[in-house]
Amino acid sequence: MEKKLKVGIIGAGRIGKIHAENIVKKFGYVEVKAIADVYADKIKDFAQSLGIKNVYDNYKKIIDDPEIDAVIICSSTNTHSQISIEAANAGKHIFCEKPIDYDVERINAVLEAVKRAGIKYQVGFNRRFDHNFKKVRELVKDGKVGDVQIVKVTSRDPAPPPAEYVKVSGGMFLDMTIHDFDMVRYLTGSEVVEVYANATVLVDPAIGEAGDVDTALISLKFKNGAIGVIDNSRRAAYGYDQRVEVFGSKGKAEAMNDTPTTVVLSTEDAVTSDKPKYFFLERYMDSFADEMKEFFDAILNDTPTPVSAIDGLKPVLIGLAAKKSFEEGKPVVLVE
Amino acid sequence: MEKKLKVGIIGAGRIGKIHAENIVKKFGYVEVKAIADVYADKIKDFAQSLGIKNVYDNYKKIIDDPEIDAVIICSSTNTHSQISIEAANAGKHIFCEKPIDYDVERINAVLEAVKRAGIKYQVGFNRRFDHNFKKVRELVKDGKVGDVQIVKVTSRDPAPPPAEYVKVSGGMFLDMTIHDFDMVRYLTGSEVVEVYANATVLVDPAIGEAGDVDTALISLKFKNGAIGVIDNSRRAAYGYDQRVEVFGSKGKAEAMNDTPTTVVLSTEDAVTSDKPKYFFLERYMDSFADEMKEFFDAILNDTPTPVSAIDGLKPVLIGLAAKKSFEEGKPVVLVE
Amino acid sequence: MEKKLKVGIIGAGRIGKIHAENIVKKFGYVEVKAIADVYADKIKDFAQSLGIKNVYDNYKKIIDDPEIDAVIICSSTNTHSQISIEAANAGKHIFCEKPIDYDVERINAVLEAVKRAGIKYQVGFNRRFDHNFKKVRELVKDGKVGDVQIVKVTSRDPAPPPAEYVKVSGGMFLDMTIHDFDMVRYLTGSEVVEVYANATVLVDPAIGEAGDVDTALISLKFKNGAIGVIDNSRRAAYGYDQRVEVFGSKGKAEAMNDTPTTVVLSTEDAVTSDKPKYFFLERYMDSFADEMKEFFDAILNDTPTPVSAIDGLKPVLIGLAAKKSFEEGKPVVLVE
Amino acid sequence: MEKKLKVGIIGAGRIGKIHAENIVKKFGYVEVKAIADVYADKIKDFAQSLGIKNVYDNYKKIIDDPEIDAVIICSSTNTHSQISIEAANAGKHIFCEKPIDYDVERINAVLEAVKRAGIKYQVGFNRRFDHNFKKVRELVKDGKVGDVQIVKVTSRDPAPPPAEYVKVSGGMFLDMTIHDFDMVRYLTGSEVVEVYANATVLVDPAIGEAGDVDTALISLKFKNGAIGVIDNSRRAAYGYDQRVEVFGSKGKAEAMNDTPTTVVLSTEDAVTSDKPKYFFLERYMDSFADEMKEFFDAILNDTPTPVSAIDGLKPVLIGLAAKKSFEEGKPVVLVE
Known part of the structure; x- marks a missing residue:
């Protein structure tokens, strides 16, 4: 160059x-x-x-x-x-x-x-570049799981944010679940057309007082006919829990958590292995470099960026629908 | 004796x-x-x-x-x-x-x-006696996962029933999911108070023509404040998929599938391991004897049976609510 | 009939x-x-x-x-x-x-x-009928690992026998390792031609006083050119450890331990899973019925038994060679 | 600074x-x-x-x-x-x-x-800095496995070197196993006092013609009474196989391979997961930086380096003893 x-x-x-x-x-x-x-x-x-x-x-x-x-x-x-x-x-x-x-x-x-x-415009949904989720997407794209029927995303943080942060965060659906909304779009290659949010406050009452939720199951329908569910918690005692599963007509692809080591200790008391990598900096560190590489590639080769401005809009629309669903206690249809 | x-x-x-x-x-x-x-x-x-x-x-x-x-x-x-x-x-x-x-x-x-x-009256919800699910329940009961916040049940059959059977089956929620409704009550020790069924026909159009669904995500709220989700498919290409996860304030307990062997084959092409045990006869065989043992114990010791007549009623009520939710496209509250 | x-x-x-x-x-x-x-x-x-x-x-x-x-x-x-x-x-x-x-x-x-x-004569080497080891043997037989090059057997008991038993047991190689000698013959489909026993007393000094060893690594050469190793201990704190690995020109097949359940508990402290099934009655129960079935089949169909009288002789010869190797501190060749 | x-x-x-x-x-x-x-x-x-x-x-x-x-x-x-x-x-x-x-x-x-x-002098035994092996060593050091009784190292390359390289390599024991000799010293914290090499040519006849072996099981005795075994192959069809196990009076610690992803694909045909990371550059990349960091720390803080010149000598002595053992067909004692 x-x-x-x-x-x-x-x-x-x-x-x-x-x-x-x-x-x-x-x-x-x-x-x-x-x-x-x-x-x-x-x-x-x-x-x-x-x-x-x-x-x-x-x-x-x-x-x-x-x-x-x-x-x-x-x-x-x-x-x-x-x-x-x-x-x-x-x-x-x-x-x-x-x-x-x-x-x-x-x-x-x-x-x-x-x-x-x-x-060129790229949005920082770095999790698409995570080695595990990327491989699941590739398997889906290559038809290895067949037609997608059910997608499941588990996304739980190791510790809740302070209530002050919660107040200005836009709410859990827009602050935290937004990554998962992007993930289900990425994994399925389809758009969310309906959302039902089953959410509550179980982690920290202060979050509830700040007008937000900290635990949720979000049920989804996709344009291609598939259905999906995201489960969120602001606090998993064992650490950062980031898993996905795509189930289809030919099988399923699952991404488990990453762990610091593969070591297993077996004693009279128990067989113990590592907890997941602690938080997003540990789990997703490589993805931050990888998304940047693809951004530069798009510029240099004049190709589309892998996460476009539209990809920035869609999860916000789903998040707003989830918020509405939670407030109204019923499913909300997304207009295209 | x-x-x-x-x-x-x-x-x-x-x-x-x-x-x-x-x-x-x-x-x-x-x-x-x-x-x-x-x-x-x-x-x-x-x-x-x-x-x-x-x-x-x-x-x-x-x-x-x-x-x-x-x-x-x-x-x-x-x-x-x-x-x-x-x-x-x-x-x-x-x-x-x-x-x-x-x-x-x-x-x-x-x-x-x-x-x-x-x-003495006992209902045949044999899965409560499965070694894996029983251990999860014990961990929950012993407080190892803390207060239950999210319960997840995956329950997928290896092959769909014939459409003729479907017609007289009472529908997937009462025929298949009923086991899972019992399972979430068993695992959480709490009652379902609200149901939202996100369901569709993706496996076999004949099932749809028979008026039923074959793929579903059922979102639940429990009396104790927990939330839950069951996912069902009438056909998992890789076999009988029966897993549960209980997430709470202190951690999570997960039961994976049983497999015929623990053998792993690593070659130039792939690392392969066993599919789940084929179907319920393989997976749950021991549970049929174990539930019978506890029935006889209850008679001989004049103690309550582990799955009472009420336990037979509740899953039917949840199943009927799920059916209604699916028909109406919105959550249904269960009256106590 | x-x-x-x-x-x-x-x-x-x-x-x-x-x-x-x-x-x-x-x-x-x-x-x-x-x-x-x-x-x-x-x-x-x-x-x-x-x-x-x-x-x-x-x-x-x-x-x-x-x-x-x-x-x-x-x-x-x-x-x-x-x-x-x-x-x-x-x-x-x-x-x-x-x-x-x-x-x-x-x-x-x-x-x-x-x-x-x-x-018809059959010897009770029941482990050949264990679901895991049988599958490894089948993979080897079907050529899935290619030409066998290295075979590894881990065989450790949960608790040592009393020293009184040790005295009349014939020694660890003939009492305990004999099963493993049969296993390597079964897995490789080849005969042991040389043995070197690296053994010692690390579990219980009383076993040493009784003239025996309780911990060993037995290095083997096979007629087909493969090499192998068996490791034994009379006491594994975490229970009965029974694993095998066959490595060949096309890959490897490994059998892990069986566990009572598949449940994994993740908490702030640790991720824990089950220890192996406690001892041979738990681990090998099914194999006792299966070996009997094949014995009756051999009688009824007038076919050879799966474990012949020769199969009863060979492991004793290897065990005696191991004993000699340990006493002399050098490899011992088995004469055919 | x-x-x-x-x-x-x-x-x-x-x-x-x-x-x-x-x-x-x-x-x-x-x-x-x-x-x-x-x-x-x-x-x-x-x-x-x-x-x-x-x-x-x-x-x-x-x-x-x-x-x-x-x-x-x-x-x-x-x-x-x-x-x-x-x-x-x-x-x-x-x-x-x-x-x-x-x-x-x-x-x-x-x-x-x-x-x-x-x-300050440090030798480049980078594997001591591998996240998995380091954790096993820490568990051993912290007494979690009790007194070390058996140590096992599996070390297999994905592809053999060319015969020309083999000729000038010093032989497999000094070229490849030398890392494993260092590893067993590191893991046990003890010195090797006797070696028996069971080795052969099963991968590539050209390696044999070059006067070397390509497949080996090396049986070891340690000063502290423990025993051990290293198994090597110049070619594992499924990739770079690098595992260790330390077994002791209180249990065992095992380090499995690293894999590119945690993804598991389940289909009608098979349940497949990732092969190990391809070779040493993939598996040990971080360890090269970590050993360098500890070298600089030793200089700046005037503390001993973690892998001293003596640590460079010892594996060579073991390698030479292994070579001699192989040539003579019997165990070789290392003089201190």
Whole structure:
């Protein structure tokens, strides 16, 4: 490659730093030209350690830099749609952390801007790049399970967020289940057409007081006739539980949890093995690099991104329907 | 034991024969005094091979035999409630195959007769005696998973029944899922208070034409606040899939399938292991003897049977609610 | 079948009782006409409960009964060869518990008697009939692992025998490993040509004082060029450990332990699953019936028994070679 | 840290490149000041891509650079001992790929030079840093398996090396098993005192013609009384098979293979799961970084390295004893 792809990273919180580090260390053909964060002072050492020369406190400097080909949006959720639109208007390719927005109109505005600008847009549903789930998807795609009939996703966190976070999170369906809504679309290759949310507060009363739920079973119908269920808990005592199962006319494909080791200890008392990898950073670390690779590939080869702006919209629509279903106590049909 | 317990078996189809054989071979303290079947001629050889002396074509001879302490009702479903009432009135203890009936009033009539007669009544929900599910229940009971929050049951048959059978079966929820409704009550130790059935026809169109479904996800709410889901298919290509998971505040207990062997073959092509045991006769064979043992124990020690007449009623009520939910497309509340 | 096969059981200790019960309950075409035990009084109730009419204190009554077709020899080891010869001379088919004898000349005398009489002779190496090991053998036989290159057998008991037993046991190689010597012959379909025993006392010093070992690794060479290893311990804290692995040019087949249930409990502390089935009665119960079935089949169909008298001799020869190897501290070649 | 640790890498073949990349990308506190390779031209691009400024064709320039604190020796095996001595004499800390040498006298010369110079010396037995084996070692160290009685190592390659390589490899015991000899010392925390090698040619006749073996079972005795066995094959059809088991008075700890995914596919034909990770680069990638981290820690904290020069000598002694055992057909005692 003659010329390096130049990117700017907007927002240098936990996930922004992960992306920065992955790009610098793993993609020799990409240069992180600048990183922007409202607390620019706090990230100077970090930027320097990676050899990133420009650190801004205003992301607009990145948008305005004509040399920058693509932006990685990792700022706070409420800024995603606005920055997406500005970056699209400036002709930058965009990788945007999920969700684009919780407001459907604002997401639609992003979709329009992206279309108008003709740029690449990818949403950060990193779990699609998890080695296990990717293999299940490949088996489904290759027809190994036949016609999909039932899809099941288990998604449980090791510990609940603080109630303060819950209040501003958009609710469990949009904050946590949104990944699972994307997952069922990815695994089945079909759209959700009906949702019924069976949800409750069993983990932490404070979550209920904050107006949210922490335990849920979401029953789904798909356009292709399949049915599905997602089960969520904000707290699994044994750690991060992330499994999927796709059942079809020819069989089933199941992805179990990853564990730190394969070691089994057998004693007079018990046969014990490892708990799942602790949380998303441990479980999904590789997927953050892999999604980035595919984003750059899409730019360089001018191919569609693997998780488009539409893929950013759909899970929000399902999440809003789940919320409505829970509030009304009955299934909600999604209009296409 | 001085005197043997004397039992009569009513109905000598597949399951009646299994019970007869188990009793004769495994319970030295029980004598099968008589066996009745409308096709008495056809079972004479069978009876003789087990040393059962009396073979009747009319079950009333068993009911009328004052020497007989208990009856095992394995006749066709539509006769269960009637024979139960007659046997109760005659003061016999009763083991009755599931379901008691599909009609709630007739079940209630049985409940009254049983109460009046003061006899032991046990319903044939044999899966409670499966080694795997029993252990999960024990772990739950011993508090090992903490407060139950989510219960999941996977129950899939290896092959669908003929459409003719489907027509008279009472429908999948009452014919197949009824076992799973019993299982969730058993595992959680709580009652189902709401049901939502997400069901469809994906296995065999003939089942749909017969007015039934063959694939379902049934979402449940329990009195103790827990939620649950059952997934059913009339056809799993890889065989009989019978798993449960109970998730609670302290962890989860999962029962996987049984397999014929533990052998794993690793070659250049693949790593392969056994499919589940083929069907219910293979998977649940031991449970048929174990439920019988506990029935006899209840009689001999004058203790409650492990699966009471009420336990026969409840799953029918849930099944009827599931049917209604499916027809109406919304959740149905069960009145206590 | 017109006429039932008539058998006599000689020796009614634990294993004799198991065979008696299996035959009475599982083989309708076989009649246990008599059972003999030096303590005849003690087994009368047992015999009666199974409907066995003749109970003798002298096995010769069985040998002398012209109606009896076959004898099952379960008496103490030191009587096996003598009774085998007498029974063969009387024209009875013989099932003899392992080992035939620890003395090669006496085994050879049995072999000659068997040959002369032209009767069926089967040795009780029941593990060949274990569902797991049988499947491994079938995979090997069907060429699924290719040419056998390495065979590994793990065989560990849950608890050591008392030192008094050890003294008269013939030593670990002949008492315990003998099963494994049979297993490697069975799995590979080849003969052992060299043995090196690396053995020691690590479990119980009293076993060492009794002149025996309790922990061993036995390295083997086979006629077909394969190599193998058996590892033994008289005490595995977690229970009965019985696994095999056959590695060949096309892959490997492994048999893991059986467990009471498939249940896995995941908590904050650990992920725990079942220990292996406790001991040989739990693990190999079915194999005792299956070996008997094949013995009767061989008689009825006049086909070779699956474990011949030669199969009774060979493991003793390997065991004696292992003993010599341990004493001399070097490999011992087996002369054919 | 004020000042960065400066290292020079000697030899830039596959493993040299891995170390270079790991150091540059993962250890911000270490600077790769120079890299030397006899084919310096061929690695210039590689060095540049990592920002390594100095590329030499003569390693002596690294030895002579007073600024360089430590050297990483990844050159061809026959140069390890010579370069080690020169680097030690120059006062550099040394990380040396295994083996130090196949000649015991030359290894002893290295040991002396290291002692004289008082520098840190670490040998590249990377498998000690594998997540699975490390956990087994920790369980053993923490007393979870009690006193070690039996150790078993399975170590099989996915494909044999070419016969030309075999000729100069030092033989399987020194080329391949040497890792396993290190592993049993690591796992047991004890020294091997006797070796018996049961080995043969079953994979490739060309290996036999080159004077080597390709299939082996190596029986071991340890100073602490334990016994052990290593099984090797140069070709496992299903891939890289790397497992260990430590059995002791309190139980056993087993490390299974790593697999690319946890996905299980169940169909009418079979239940299939992943083969092991393909080869050592896949399986042990993380261990290469982890051993380097501990080397740098030892330098910076002035603590002993986790794999000392003595740890480099011992496996060679065992390998030579195994070779002798194979040639003589009997066990060989190792003199301390």
